[in-house]
Amino acid sequence: MNNNIEKHSISLYVNNKPGVLIRTSLVFARRGYNIDSLVVSNDSNNPKFSRMNIEATGDTDTLHLMLAQLNRLVDVIHARDLSGEDILQKELSLVKLECPIEKRTELLQIAEAFSAKTIDLTENTITFQIAGSSEKLNRAETLLHGYKIKEIVRTGKVLMTRGEEATA
Amino acid sequence: MSDKKKTGADILLDTIYKNGVDKMFGLPGGAIIPIMDAVKDHPIDFILTRHEQGASHMADGYARATGKPGVILITSGPGATNTLTGIMTAQMDSVPMVIISGQQATSNLGLDTFQEADISGMSYPIVKHSYLITDPKEIPKAINEAFFIASTGRPGPVILDIPKDVANAVIDEDYDDTIDLPGYLAKPELDIDKIKDAAQMISQAQKPIFLVGHGAIISGADKILKTIVEDMNIPITNSLLGKGCFPEEHPLNLGMPGMHGTAYANMALCECDLVVSIGSRWDDRIAASPKEFCAQAKKIHIDIDLVEINKVVKVDIGLVGDAKDVLEKLHKYLEPNDTSKWIKTVNKFRKDYPLKYKKEGKLRAQHVIEEMYNLAGSDVIYTTDVGQHQMWAAQFIKINSPRNWISSGGAGTMGFGFPSAIGAQMACPDRKVVTIVGDGSFQMTLSELSTAVVNKLPIKILLLNNRYLGMVRQWQNLFYENRLTGVDLEGNPDFLKLASAYGAKGFRIRRSSDVRKVLKEALQYNAGPCLIDAVVEQHDNVFPMVPSGANLDKMILGFPQKRKELE
Ligand SMILES: Cc1ncc(C[n+]2csc(CCOP(=O)(O)OP(=O)(O)O)c2C)c(N)n1
Ligand SMILES: [Mg+2]
Numbered sequence: 001m002n003n004n005i006e007k008h009s010i011s012l013y014v015n016n017k018p019g020v021l022i023r024t025s026l027v028f029a030r031r032g033y034n035i036d037s038l039v040v041s042n043d044s045n046n047p048k049f050s051r052m053n054i055e056a057t058g059d060t061d062t063l064h065l066m067l068a069q070l071n072r073l074v075d076v077i078h079a080r081d082l083s084g085e086d087i088l089q090k091e092l093s094l095v096k097l098e099c100p101i102e103k104r105t106e107l108l109q110i111a112e113a114f115s116a117k118t119i120d121l122t123e124n125t126i127t128f129q130i131a132g133s134s135e136k137l138n139r140a141e142t143l144l145h146g147y148k149i150k151e152i153v154r155t156g157k158v159l160m161t162r163g164e165e166a167t168a
Numbered sequence: 169m170s171d172k173k174k175t176g177a178d179i180l181l182d183t184i185y186k187n188g189v190d191k192m193f194g195l196p197g198g199a200i201i202p203i204m205d206a207v208k209d210h211p212i213d214f215i216l217t218r219h220e221q222g223a224s225h226m227a228d229g230y231a232r233a234t235g236k237p238g239v240i241l242i243t244s245g246p247g248a249t250n251t252l253t254g255i256m257t258a259q260m261d262s263v264p265m266v267i268i269s270g271q272q273a274t275s276n277l278g279l280d281t282f283q284e285a286d287i288s289g290m291s292y293p294i295v296k297h298s299y300l301i302t303d304p305k306e307i308p309k310a311i312n313e314a315f316f317i318a319s320t321g322r323p324g325p326v327i328l329d330i331p332k333d334v335a336n337a338v339i340d341e342d343y344d345d346t347i348d349l350p351g352y353l354a355k356p357e358l359d360i361d362k363i364k365d366a367a368q369m370i371s372q373a374q375k376p377i378f379l380v381g382h383g384a385i386i387s388g389a390d391k392i393l394k395t396i397v398e399d400m401n402i403p404i405t406n407s408l409l410g411k412g413c414f415p416e417e418h419p420l421n422l423g424m425p426g427m428h429g430t431a432y433a434n435m436a437l438c439e440c441d442l443v444v445s446i447g448s449r450w451d452d453r454i455a456a457s458p459k460e461f462c463a464q465a466k467k468i469h470i471d472i473d474l475v476e477i478n479k480v481v482k483v484d485i486g487l488v489g490d491a492k493d494v495l496e497k498l499h500k501y502l503e504p505n506d507t508s509k510w511i512k513t514v515n516k517f518r519k520d521y522p523l524k525y526k527k528e529g530k531l532r533a534q535h536v537i538e539e540m541y542n543l544a545g546s547d548v549i550y551t552t553d554v555g556q557h558q559m560w561a562a563q564f565i566k567i568n569s570p571r572n573w574i575s576s577g578g579a580g581t582m583g584f585g586f587p588s589a590i591g592a593q594m595a596c597p598d599r600k601v602v603t604i605v606g607d608g609s610f611q612m613t614l615s616e617l618s619t620a621v622v623n624k625l626p627i628k629i630l631l632l633n634n635r636y637l638g639m640v641r642q643w644q645n646l647f648y649e650n651r652l653t654g655v656d657l658e659g660n661p662d663f664l665k666l667a668s669a670y671g672a673k674g675f676r677i678r679r680s681s682d683v684r685k686v687l688k689e690a691l692q693y694n695a696g697p698c699l700i701d702a703v704v705e706q707h708d709n710v711f712p713m714v715p716s717g718a719n720l721d722k723m724i725l726g727f728p729q730k731r732k733e734l735e
Contacts, residue, residue, distance in 0.1 A: 015351060018300070019288060026292055068475040074297040074317060077351040 004060050007036065008083045010067070011159050011168035012052040015075040016042055024052065024076070027069045033058040037156030049077065051168060053159045080168050087167075088160045092131045094119070095141070098148035099126035107147065114140045125150065176304040177206035177335040180268070183311040183345065185212055189239050191230065191594055192268075193223040197243025199283060200270030202335040207241075215594065215623070218615035220247050222587040224254020225613065228263050229591025232574045233549055233599075235386070237264035237318045238591060244271045245283030248329075249290065253581060255325045256294040260578025261409060262382060264323035266314050271331040274302055287329050296324030304337035308345035316347055320354035322473040323386060356472065358489045358497055366444075366468050366485045367501030373442035373466070375510040376402045379425070379454075382409035382577070383447020383471060385570045389492040390414065393446065396499055401507045403514045405433040407448045409577040412567035417546070422514065423566075425720070426454035428559040431521035431712045434720040436514050437462055444468040447491040450481040451578065458482075460719035470494045521712075521725065523563050530705040531680045533557055533632045537604060538564040539683045540630055543691055548600045549574065549592045553585030553609030555639040557632040559710045561604045583612030586629060590616055593625045600691075601625075607633040607657055617670035620697040628690055629699040634706045635660055642709045647716075663701040673698035 014020050021040065028035050036055040043049045056063070063081060070079035095116075099107055104126065111118060111128050114136065120127035130140050134157055141152065161167045174182075180203060184192070191213045196204045207214045217223040220242045227238025238258075242251055248269045258265045271277070272284040288298050297317050299310045307330070314326040370376055384393060390413050397404055397420055404414050405422045414421055425433035437443060443462050447470060448454075455461035458480045467483040469476070470491055477486035487494050525534040537560050550565055551574040552558040558575060567573040574592060576584040589603035610631055620627055641655040667674035673693050677686045677700065690700050714723045 019292070019298070022289070023292055030293065065475065065479060072473065072475055074349060074352045 005058060006060060006083065007055060007057050008063050008081055009087075009089065009157060009159055010054040010056065010070075010079060011082050012054065012070060012079045013043075013077040013168040014050050014052060015077070016048055016050040017075060020050070020075045023073050024054075024070060027066050027073070028056060031058075031062055031066065033062060033066065037154070039156045039158050053157055055157050078168055082159055082161070086162065088162060089133060089157050090131060091134045091137055091155055091157050092129065093137050093141070093152060093154040094127060094129055095144055095149060096120075096125055096127045096151040097144060098124060098150055100124060103147065110140075110143055116140065173338045174341070175202065175206065175335065176307050176330070176337045176339055177203040179339050179343070180307050180311060180330070180335065181206050181210045181212055183308045184239060184266075185210070187312070187315040188236060191215060192239045192241045193217055193226040193230070193591065194241035195220055195223060195243070195247060196241075197245075197247050197270065197283065199244035199272060199332050200241060200247070202332060203241065203268065203270065203330070214241065215619065217587070217619050219613065220250035221254050221583065222590075222613050222616040222619065224251040224265075224267075225257070225581075225584050225587035226591035226594065226616075227265050228254060228258050228584070229551060229574055229588030230595040231258070231263050231265055231591075232588070233571055233592035233595045235264075235571065236595075237266050237315055239266045239268065241268045242270065243283070244269065244287070245285045247283075248285055248287040252291065252294065255291060255327070257576050257579040257581040257584060258325045259294045259296065261576065262323050262386060263325070264318040265325040266318050267325060267327045269327060269329050270335070271300075271329045273333040274331045275333070277331065287327065291327055294325070295327050298327040298329065300329045301334050302331065304334045304339050305343045307334070307339070308343050309347070312345050313347050313349060316354070317349070317352060321352070322383070355490055355493075356474070356488045358493060359487070360497065362485055362487055363494065363497050364501050366487055367498050369442060369466060369468060369485065370400070370402075370444060370498075371503040371505055373505065374507070375440045375513075376400075376442040376444065376507065377436055377440040378402055378404040379437075379443055379445045379448050380404055380406040380410040380413045381446065381448025382407070384410060384413045384491045385447070387447065387472070387491040387493075388570070389446065389495050390570050392492060392495040392499060396495060396502065399499075400502060400504050401511060403436060403511060405429070405436065407451065407454060407577070408562055408575055410448055411562065411573040412570045415568040416566035417568055420511075422518065424562050426451075427456070427714045427716070428563070428710050428712065429454070430523060430563065431723060431725055432514065432517035434712065434714065434723050435517040435521065438464075438721050439513065440465045442466045442468070444470070446470045446495070447472070449476045449479070452480070455481050456714065456717050457719040525708075527680065529680070531678060531683070531703065532708060533634065533702070533704040534560050534564055534708075535680055536630065536632065536677065536683055536687075536702045536704065537561050540602065540604075540687055541565045543684070543687050544600060544602055544628075546572065548572065548602055549589075549596065551575065551585050551589040551592060551601070551603045553603075553605040554580045554582045555606040555609060555637070556634070556642060556708070556710050557604055557606045557638070559639075582606070582609035584609070586610060587613050587616050589627045589629075590620055590623075590625060593627050594623070600628075602628045602630060604630045604632065606638065607631060607635060607660055607663075608637045614666070617667070617672055617697065621671045624696045626694040627697045629697060631663055631699060631701050633660070633663065633701055633703050634708075636706055639710070645707075645709065646713070663699060667699040672696060675700045677702045
């Protein structure tokens with residue numbers, strides 16, 4: 001048994017039909033494998049299909065079993081593990097902070113360092129939009145924890161292979 | 169009639185019929201009445217059962233006996249939930265089944281309306297696929313896809329949930345019924361290089377053994393398997409569900425291995441240097457301890473389902489493909505090796521550790537089963553329930569042809585035996601069908617006696633009546649200091665009176681000296697079902713036994729002298 005607990009990035013190409021999300025997530029739930037993030041979007045080139053990006057943490061052997069189980073689903077056209085491959089991956093987060101006037105400059109400086117956009121500003125709050133790799137988002141979050149974070153919402157990772165190769 | 173516009177229900181039945189089905193099992197209710205109404209004038213037979221679980225096992229028996237999908241027709245809510253056990257049973261054993269489930273009207277879905285149950289939601293983990301049809305025009309396409317999915321690849325159950333308004337809707341004839349399944353692969357392509365490697369491994373092995381499972385039967389691999397086994401002189405063992413793919417009376421067949429397998433099959437597995445699984449998935453009743461299982465041997469696994477390769481037991485070569493196709497290719501590259509020494513070893517195991525029981529004295533279940541086999545022979549479809557009687561039947565009944573043995577393996581569903589026999593007899597009216605049931609199991613679905621009587625099915629119900637949930641009693645006896653809890657079937661009915669109340673013929677065996685006579689008489693009775701109540705010794709245990717979770721080398725052959733042996 002390979003018991004490497006790792007975070008995996010899985011990309012799926014699926015039928016755009018009711019129930020597909022349940023069938024997919026049951027494969028993870030049945031083995032007690034947690035889904036950390038999940039993004040579903042319709043394939044605008046062909047609305048009959050959708051793309052899913054799933055991040056999940058667990059051991060590699062189980063992941064391989066689950067990939068086969070995902071591929072076995074009639075509604076899954078294909079499923080691929082993209083972990084460790086050189087792929088494009090981005091995430092976006094919105095961070096709302098408590099921001100009295102005296103903190104504003106300080107926070108705006110941090111925002112600049114992460115090329116975050118200020119998308120809302122009120123008397124007492126400031127909201128940033130940060131985009132980039134999940135690691136970058138994590139670093140920004142760590143730094144912002146020194147302030148009063150009111151809310152954070154993250155999209156989950158979206159993936160795409162480089163060049164000519166199709167993603168899933 | 170001809171200018172009558174067709175409804176969703178009509179098209180549904182027409183499409184089912186076109187898929188080669190002439191019988192459906194089920195029980196109606198409000199949500200399915202539109203379809204029942206269309207059944208009235210349709211050439212498809214509807215067989216009314218007494219419980220939907222019965223219907224599901226009948227469809228299962230029908231499918232296992234023929235290879236064709238079994239179809240059930242049931243109503244929404246409780247009707248549908250009553251079939252879940254049967255659907256899970258079919259899924260576990262890769263049995264093709266199509267379930268037509270009536271549903272509340274589309275506009276009522278999700279509103280807790282009368283008898284509305286989200287059957288799709290409840291069944292996702294136990295089906296191969298499912299459809300909730302909301303557009304009547306989708307019916308023919310969905311039915312064709314359902315039959316295709318159910319019966320190809322690794323077969324399994326497919327549910328079609330059909331709201332009442334969809335069944336009622338009038339449909340134009342210009343519908344599209346072509347299968348469109350981009351995510352489904354019915355037949356994986358073979359990897360010839362790997363097949364060559366496997367052929368070399370098999371040709372070079374000194375002590376090879378085949379482990380044959382249900383997959384081999386499903387794919388129709390029996391002929392090519394026989395050719396290979398005989399050309400190569402390789403001993404074989406078959407899983408509970410693999411019984412019959414290769415004749416069990418053949419001198420190279422060691423019968424079933426595993427928890428209650430024959431000692432010689434288990435010993436051969438512990439001694440071999442190569443084990444080739446052909447459509448058997450190293451179930452935990454055989455490979456309870458995957459790492460220790462045949463640790464001394466190389467392993468090859470042939471399976472149509474990629475998921476099964478390396479799922480539990482890690483293998484040296486995994487060949488994904490239909491067992492028959494793989495074996496046919498493999499055969500071309502095989503070169504016989506001298507296995508005569510190995511065969512000698514195996515035959516010595518067989519001679520030294522035979523299956524045995526006491527024939528004299530009290531009436532033994534094994535005796536009744538073996539005598540049934542001696543009298544009825546092997547050109548019979550045997551079905552079983554689950555428990556001790558099932559294991560004894562697997563040990564003592566030799567199956568020589570595929571689809572002559574029907575038993576719930578993966579799920580171990582009590583109550584399966586009798587209805588599956590009804591399904592098998594319906595599918596094969598000219599065959600002799602014997603079902604071996606336990607007193608506990610039989611009581612779970614015995615209401616189907618009506619179904620068997622009404623349809624005059626000459627099924628022989630051999631009831632091994634030990635007044636216990638025997639298999640559980642055995643575990644409590646061996647592993648829980650005989651602290652028997654919840655296993656005494658006190659209050660069993662008088663099964664003869666029960667049979668007669670249903671209008672079925674009854675026989676009883678109490679003494680070992682009567683076994684032959686009564687069984688002979690019962691086998692002659694063909695006017696309808698008959699029940700043979702064999703009142704057997706209560707406290708016998710099934711041996712050999714490999715304790716749960718242990719490797720095959722921990723097998724115990726009989727009641728241990730010291731309890732220590734069990735630990
Ligand atoms: C539906 C169901 N419930 C419970 C069990 C657990 N179980 C396995 S064997 C068995 C005893 C079966 O009793 P019986 O049919 O009388 O057969 P015997 O073992 O006595 O031959 C039980 C309760 C099961 N397999 N299926
Ligand atoms: Mg019993």
